[in-house]
Each structure stands twice: as structure tokens, then as C-alpha cells.
Amino acid sequence: MQNSHHDVVIVGAGPVGLATARMLGQLGHDVVVVERWPEAYPLPRAVHFDDEIGRVFQSMDLADEVTAITEPVPDFYEWRNAAGEALLRIDWSGTGPNGWPTANFFSQPQLEQVLARAVESMPTVQLVRGADVIDIEEHQDRVVVSAGDTRVAKPGQVVSPTQVARTFTARYVIGCDGANSFVRSRMGVAMEDQGFFFDWLIVDTIPTDDKQWLPMNWQLCDPVRPTTIVSGGPGRRRWEFMRLPGEDPADLGTSETAWKLLGGWGRTEENTRLERHAMYTFAARWAESWVKGRLAIAGDAAHQMPPFAGQGMCSGLRDAANLTWKLDRVLRGVAEPALLDTYTSERSLHLQHAIAMSVELGKVICVLDPEQAAQRDARMIAGGADPAKVLPVAARPVLGNGVVLADCALSGTLAPQFAVEVDRSPQLLDIATGNGAVLLLASDQPAGQLLSASVQQTLAELDIIATSVAANGNSDLRDFTGEWGRWFDANSVAAVLIRPDHYIFGTTPGVAGAPELVAGYTARMRNGVATVPAPGAA
Numbered sequence: 001m002q003n004s005h006h007d008v009v010i011v012g013a014g015p016v017g018l019a020t021a022r023m024l025g026q027l028g029h030d031v032v033v034v035e036r037w038p039e040a041y042p043l044p045r046a047v048h049f050d051d052e053i054g055r056v057f058q059s060m061d062l063a064d065e066v067t068a069i070t071e072p073v074p075d076f077y078e079w080r081n082a083a084g085e086a087l088l089r090i091d092w093s094g095t096g097p098n099g100w101p102t103a104n105f106f107s108q109p110q111l112e113q114v115l116a117r118a119v120e121s122m123p124t125v126q127l128v129r130g131a132d133v134i135d136i137e138e139h140q141d142r143v144v145v146s147a148g149d150t151r152v153a154k155p156g157q158v159v160s161p162t163q164v165a166r167t168f169t170a171r172y173v174i175g176c177d178g179a180n181s182f183v184r185s186r187m188g189v190a191m192e193d194q195g196f197f198f199d200w201l202i203v204d205t206i207p208t209d210d211k212q213w214l215p216m217n218w219q220l221c222d223p224v225r226p227t228t229i230v231s232g233g234p235g236r237r238r239w240e241f242m243r244l245p246g247e248d249p250a251d252l253g254t255s256e257t258a259w260k261l262l263g264g265w266g267r268t269e270e271n272t273r274l275e276r277h278a279m280y281t282f283a284a285r286w287a288e289s290w291v292k293g294r295l296a297i298a299g300d301a302a303h304q305m306p307p308f309a310g311q312g313m314c315s316g317l318r319d320a321a322n323l324t325w326k327l328d329r330v331l332r333g334v335a336e337p338a339l340l341d342t343y344t345s346e347r348s349l350h351l352q353h354a355i356a357m358s359v360e361l362g363k364v365i366c367v368l369d370p371e372q373a374a375q376r377d378a379r380m381i382a383g384g385a386d387p388a389k390v391l392p393v394a395a396r397p398v399l400g401n402g403v404v405l406a407d408c409a410l411s412g413t414l415a416p417q418f419a420v421e422v423d424r425s426p427q428l429l430d431i432a433t434g435n436g437a438v439l440l441l442a443s444d445q446p447a448g449q450l451l452s453a454s455v456q457q458t459l460a461e462l463d464i465i466a467t468s469v470a471a472n473g474n475s476d477l478r479d480f481t482g483e484w485g486r487w488f489d490a491n492s493v494a495a496v497l498i499r500p501d502h503y504i505f506g507t508t509p510g511v512a513g514a515p516e517l518v519a520g521y522t523a524r525m526r527n528g529v530a531t532v533p534a535p536g537a538a
């Protein structure tokens with residue numbers, strides 16, 4: 001029997017598992033990804049990522065590869081009633097604060113191919129397909145993952161093996177193994193469920209004509225048949241049809257029904273290839289704890305949400321970005337394992353925002369009663385289809401308690417990624433600074449002249465890059481668009497400490513407060529769980 005030793009075993013080779021492997025591999029760790037299916041799954045599932053996740057792909061050195069398989073959104077994501085009136089218009093056009101298009105559509109098999117190629121090219125990362133995890137044994141200093149060879153009974157169906165064919169020993173195991181996660185079941189954690197369940201038929205197609213789709217993405221809020229019409233990535237279209245009361249899910253989930261419903265949209269075998277159709281029960285739930293001992297979960301293994309905000313995969317990739325820089329420090333022995341507890345506390349609150357938003361959007365479209373639909377229409381039309389007026393979730397998402405400064409307005413929110421100039425060459429901030437934590441100072445002097453030798457030594461020990469940005473003068477980075485200046489001014493801050501996952505640890509009103517900011521971050525990283533008071537707080 002084969003046995004191999006690693007720093008981390010990742011169970012599941014979907015986008016979240018592969019991204020987690022890529023990020024840990026970039027940090028030099030020995031990682032194996034264990035996937036039960038012998039071949040990459042060829043059919044669509046997730047189709048959307050936002051500007052934050054584009055930045056995460058960029059940090060994985062995959063900006064060009066991902067851009068090449070992606071369709072950015074040029075217009076509004078519209079929600080219309082049966083009469084065609086706008087109920088909600090969400091601006092998905094343009095570039096977001098993370099320096100990437102606000103909304104992007106792709107086909108998951110293509111994305112997985114990009115990610116799989118990337119991890120397979122890394123000397124310390126291995127991808128093992130066809131290995132079905134059947135046991136996980138946790139010891140004080142290691143975890144042993146046992147896998148059998150996958151037996152495919154018929155296309156799309158595996159029979160769980162009973163015999164162990166190989167074992168993988170590691171210091172940590174991360175379950176990126178989907179909604180029915182085996183790793184989660186081994187952790188024995190409870191799920192918090194919002195009780196939001198609706199059945200929908202998802203239909204993925206490849207149009208063979210040259211039809212234009214305007215707007216690119218929209219929702220038909222017609223109680224006769226609530227329907228989603230969105231991109232499925234370049235050259236693809238997705239429809240989602242809500243199951244009506246009395247409809248049998250088995251009847252709705254046939255290709256005959258898919259064609260019948262597509263027919264109502266003028267899509268026939270003459271102009272369309274049916275790529276996939278599947279029934280889904282949308283749910284809104286999350287695990288109460290995402291780390292237990294040496295086991296962790298991420299992505300659908302940790303949470304599921306309705307698709308209407310396009311945040312399912314985005315949330316999973318946020319998990320990967322949050323977990324990997326912390327796990328890196330624990331694996332390197334420069335942080336206590338207690339640092340990993342902040343993965344749950346930070347991400348869970350942020351995730352609950354995404355779930356609340358997705359459920360609110362679900363409440364808009366999953367309405368089958370004509371009376372209720374008419375009331376909804378009147379309310380949303382009166383609100384001018386403005387998301388700020390017609391949706392109840394307005395506050396921006398923020399990380400929960402963790403490696404964040406208390407009493408600091410920007411702590412736990414995303415830092416923007418505006419462009420800067422280095423040696424007259426324009427580039428996005430993270431390209432200029434490289435991956436990792438950044439202390440960004442609003443000053444026309446170089447950071448090296450603003451910080452004492454001892455602060456600079458602490459920064460080096462914590463792998464924090466210190467740099468300054470200003471429109472003029474001798475700053476390290478030139479704010480050639482003025483966007484950084486406006487951001488610092490609007491928030492009344494002059495120093496910001498940005499974590500490796502691009503979230504803000506904290507800010508100070510003056511550059512002079514930077515050493516205290518660094519001291520707070522240092523304490524937080526070393527001590528684990530308690531939140532650090534803001535500089536100057538009593």
C-alpha cells in the first residue's frame with residue numbers, strides 16, 4: 001500500500017480545493033489534492049466571480065489565463081416583472097475597486113483546467129485523481145487520510161470503495177469536498193440552516209446562432225414561471241427555471257422538459273446545444289465551525305447559498321484566501337494554531353452577509369402568488385429599482401472578530417487595488433508590492449525614511465512590505481490617477497495595514513501611528529484570538 005507524507009492534504013479538486021493548493025504551493029508547502037473522480041468533471045456549475053476574486057486569481061499568478069476564459073459584464077444585472085418593468089438594477093459594469101471587472105462569467109470546467117494545470121506545474125503540489133477518501137484518523141501531531149480507488153459504476157455515479165489503496169499523512173487536512181463533505185462529517189460540526197429551500201431546474205446551453213443577449217444577465221420575476229437568464233461564460237447561456245407547486249422534480253429534470261422550457265425562449269435544437277440540465281434545491285446554510293483540531297473545511301463544504309447574487313464560488317475562494325496565509329504561518333511555526341480559529345470567526349460573519357444578500361434576492365424572485373408579486377412589483381418600482389432602496393441588506397460585508405483592529409471603521413473590509421506607477425510603469429498595487437501583507441503609507445517620502453530601524457526589522461520578521469504612495473514627491477509608488485489620495489482623504493487615514501488576503505487589519509489617521517499599527521498586528525499574529533484595541537483607545 002502506498003503512503004505519502006505532506007504538509008497538507010486537500011480533499012476535493014474543485015475550484016476551491018485547487019486554489020487552496022495553489023496558494024499553499026506558492027508559499028512553499030508540500031500539498032496533495034485528493035479527488036474522488038478519475039477525470040476532471042466536464043460540465044458547468046459555477047459561472048460567476050466578482051472583482052475581489054479576480055484579484056485572488058491575480059495573486060495566484062493566473063490573471064492572463066483566467067481572463068482568457070472569462071466574459072466581463074458590460075451592463076446592469078436586471079430584475080424585471082412579467083410586464084418587463086425594472087424591479088431592480090444592479091450595476092455589474094466597469095472595473096471594481098479591486099482592479100478587476102465588477103462581474104465576470106466563465107465555464108467551470110475551463111476554470112478548473114486552468115487551476116489544475118497551474119497546480120500540476122508546481123514542484124511541491126500533487127493532484128491525485130480517482131482516490132476516494134474513506135477514512136480520516138486524527139492524531140496529536142498528524143492526520144492520516146485513507147483512500148480507496150474510485151470505481152465508476154456508470155457515468156456520473158461512483159461506488160464507494162471498501163478497501164484502502166493508499167494513505168496520505170499530513171499536518172492538516174482541508175475538506176473542499178462539497179455540500180456533502182466527508183471531512184465536515186468527520187469534524188462533527190452542526191449546520192446553521194436558514195430554512196430557505198426552493199427547487200430549480202438549471203439548463204446550460206451553447207447557442208449555435210449569433211443571437212445577442214441584452215442585458216447579459218437578468219431575472220424574469222414572473223410568478224407564472226420565475227426564470228433566470230444569464231451568461232454561462234464565453235459562448236454559453238444558462239437558464240434557471242423555478243419548479244412550480246405540483247410539478248414532480250423528476251419530470252422537471254428531464255431533457256424533454258428542458259427543451260420545452262427553452263422553446264418558450266425561442267431556443268430549439270436548430271440554434272442551441274443542450275450541455276447540461278440538473279435539478280437543484282437551493283439552500284442557505286453554513287457550518288458552525290470551519291476548523292476543528294487538524295481538520296478544516298472551505299467552500300460548499302462550509303456553506304451553501306442560493307445562486308442569485310453569484311456568490312457561491314466567490315465565497316469559497318474567499319475562504320481559501322483567508323485560510324492559506326494563516327495556515328502558512330502555523331505550518332512555519334511562527335503562529336500558534338489558535339490563529340486558525342480566526343478563520344471561522346472572520347469568514348463566518350462575512351459569509352452570512354453573502355447568504356443574507358442571496359436570500360433577499362431569492363425572496364424577490366421566488367414568488368409564485370400573483371397578489372404578492374403585484375405588491376412586490378409596486379414596492380420595487382416605487383423604489384426606482386435602486387438596490388439601496390429596494391433591498392434590505394445595505395451595509396457592506398465585513399470580517400468577524402479576528403486579525404482585525406477593534407474600533408477602526410475600515411478593519412475587516414477590503415483594501416482597494418488602485419493602480420500605481422513604479423519607474424513610470426503603471427501597474428496594479430499588488431503587482432507593485434508582490435503577494436503578502438502591506439503597510440501602505442500616504443506620504444511623498446519613501447517608507448524607508450518614515451519608519452525606524454526597529455519597526456523595519458519587525459516588518460521584515462512578519463513579511464510585511466512597507467511602501468508609500470503619493471501623487472508627487474519621492475514616494476515609493478506614484479499615485480498617477482489620484483485615486484489613492486482620494487481614498488486616504490475620504491477615509492481620513494494616512495496609513496493602512498493590508499493583510500495577505502487584501503483585507504484591512506487597521507488604519508491610523510497619521511503616518512506617525514504606523515508603528516503602533518504594526519505592533520497591534522504583531523501581537524494579534526502571535527497571541528491568537530483576542531482583538532487588539534485601536535491605537536490610542538483607552
Ligand SMILES: O=C(O)/C=C/c1cccc(O)c1
Pocket residue numbers: 045046047048049217228230240307308309310311312313
Ligand atoms: O456562479 C454561480 O454559482 C451563480 C451565478 C449566478 C449569477 C447570476 C444569477 C444566477 O441565478 C446565478
